[in-house]
Amino acid sequence: MISAIFDDHYEAFCTWREAGLSDLTCIHVDAHLDVMSTGFNEESLQGIARARSREELESYRGNPRLPWGGFHCGNYLYPALKDGTVSELIWVLPAHIIGGESFVDGVRQETQNWLDLQLEEYGGLRGEGGAVVGTLEGCRFVVCTAENLPPIPEDARVALDIDVDYFIRNTDDRIWQTPHQLHDLLGPLNIEVLTVAYSVDGGYTPLQERYLGKVALDVFGGDPEAWKAETERLIALDQQADPAAWESFLEQAPEWLKPAVLLRLNRVEEAAAADPEYTPRFQNELARKLVKKEHRAGLEMMEDLEEETAEALYLKTYLSLGEGDVVQARRSLTELLERHQLTPLERSRVLLLKANACLDLGEPRAALKLVEEALTVELDSSELQFVRANCLTQSGELKKAAKAMRKALRLAQGRVSSLPMMLSAARLYDQLGQQALAGSVRRELKEVDVTGRYAIKTILDASKI
Numbered sequence: 001m002i003s004a005i006f007d008d009h010y011e012a013f014c015t016w017r018e019a020g021l022s023d024l025t026c027i028h029v030d031a032h033l034d035v036m037s038t039g040f041n042e043e044s045l046q047g048i049a050r051a052r053s054r055e056e057l058e059s060y061r062g063n064p065r066l067p068w069g070g071f072h073c074g075n076y077l078y079p080a081l082k083d084g085t086v087s088e089l090i091w092v093l094p095a096h097i098i099g100g101e102s103f104v105d106g107v108r109q110e111t112q113n114w115l116d117l118q119l120e121e122y123g124g125l126r127g128e129g130g131a132v133v134g135t136l137e138g139c140r141f142v143v144c145t146a147e148n149l150p151p152i153p154e155d156a157r158v159a160l161d162i163d164v165d166y167f168i169r170n171t172d173d174r175i176w177q178t179p180h181q182l183h184d185l186l187g188p189l190n191i192e193v194l195t196v197a198y199s200v201d202g203g204y205t206p207l208q209e210r211y212l213g214k215v216a217l218d219v220f221g222g223d224p225e226a227w228k229a230e231t232e233r234l235i236a237l238d239q240q241a242d243p244a245a246w247e248s249f250l251e252q253a254p255e256w257l258k259p260a261v262l263l264r265l266n267r268v269e270e271a272a273a274a275d276p277e278y279t280p281r282f283q284n285e286l287a288r289k290l291v292k293k294e295h296r297a298g299l300e301m302m303e304d305l306e307e308e309t310a311e312a313l314y315l316k317t318y319l320s321l322g323e324g325d326v327v328q329a330r331r332s333l334t335e336l337l338e339r340h341q342l343t344p345l346e347r348s349r350v351l352l353l354k355a356n357a358c359l360d361l362g363e364p365r366a367a368l369k370l371v372e373e374a375l376t377v378e379l380d381s382s383e384l385q386f387v388r389a390n391c392l393t394q395s396g397e398l399k400k401a402a403k404a405m406r407k408a409l410r411l412a413q414g415r416v417s418s419l420p421m422m423l424s425a426a427r428l429y430d431q432l433g434q435q436a437l438a439g440s441v442r443r444e445l446k447e448v449d450v451t452g453r454y455a456i457k458t459i460l461d462a463s464k465i
Helices: 011-018 042-050 054-058 077-082 103-114 119-124 179-186 212-220 228-240 243-252 255-264 268-274 282-291 295-304 310-322 326-339 344-360 364-375 382-394 398-412 418-431 435-448 455-464
Strands: 002-006 024-029 086-092 126-128 131-136 139-144 157-163 191-197
Touching: 002 011, 002 212, 011 054, 011 077, 011 157, 011 191, 024 077, 042 077, 077 086, 103 119, 103 126, 103 131, 119 131, 157 212, 179 212, 179 228, 191 212, 228 243, 228 255, 243 255, 255 268, 282 295, 282 310, 295 310, 310 326, 326 344, 344 364, 344 382, 364 382, 382 398, 382 418, 398 418, 418 435
Parallel strands: 002 191, 024 086, 024 157, 086 139, 157 191
Antiparallel strands: 126 131, 131 139
């Protein structure tokens, strides 16, 4: 078995590629799907497909703390699906992260949050044996909890890909499932390659739970009982929150586990001295606030920052948006654009964010200028063309808006994102007095709406005319 452990989950792709692996059945155990298409263009996807070494892949890597351009922990599975590295993706997730009216409905919505799905693929996701089954970018796609993992064929080339954040419940930072419990639920697996990501960087995993990475690596690497007593003891002590009991456990704990215990005792310097990887980093603590949606607490943490790095401004933007403070979000985006060097694709994404903020604040002219600059980088972005149409609509330039909307619809054709565009197009044609065209668009929308969320809106629109 090939095995590797690292902090940045992007390294899983590097492990597969350097080992020359392809046609993998990837069992992706993670709180996140990691299949964003954002950050790539055709040239970079072709380059990644040709790359054979970590060094070659590194040239396409983006900044995971500015996850808009390049290859990173949130999108590494997308090129894996596109170039045949992964032919089947099985996402094993914690059930508590899925909302919706049903598990199927929740999975559809959550998957769309990551990737603009083809209408056929969105509608084709169906319940089967307690899982949701369909295709994603043409590859077999399964979403399930550990209890409902479907049978894996004996000849499958299994890549077990684990993110430690899977084990942590964000609402209370508690471990809701251990690697040992996960192992028992998944059952026997003929694993060809095992990858484990700590994911502390970026705030996905609390630093004191980093130790679960080693536990998972050893449990699935061949010893199902590895560190079971220690893990169970530490979880029990966490529930008691008794410093004296932690002190007692510290004396018995193996050396590699002691930093995690020292952090619980707030002996931060000792933990870092024992293992520098347990050094608390302000940026990760701040990012953790964003992950947990503790937006106000995160903004308060930032009040005493002496230097606002690009990464800090990124976090400040989303914390502000979480608090509903669009003015502050726009201010942070302005500083990000003016003070920091961004790649063209990163800059385009920041321009788009700022344009949307300007629209929310009723400033369509300012938004239009930002979008048009972004379009010089991403001319074929349906999202940018749609925002451009919205800018023109708010500015009262309805004929130009209709032209931009038609271009957005051409670019988004066959994708779920085309549905809200069609609704907006119909409303725009109403404003132009082109009721026949508006009616035609609404009829088409009813026919292709695989989400079921737009039929009632078209009916309500029609009742107002």
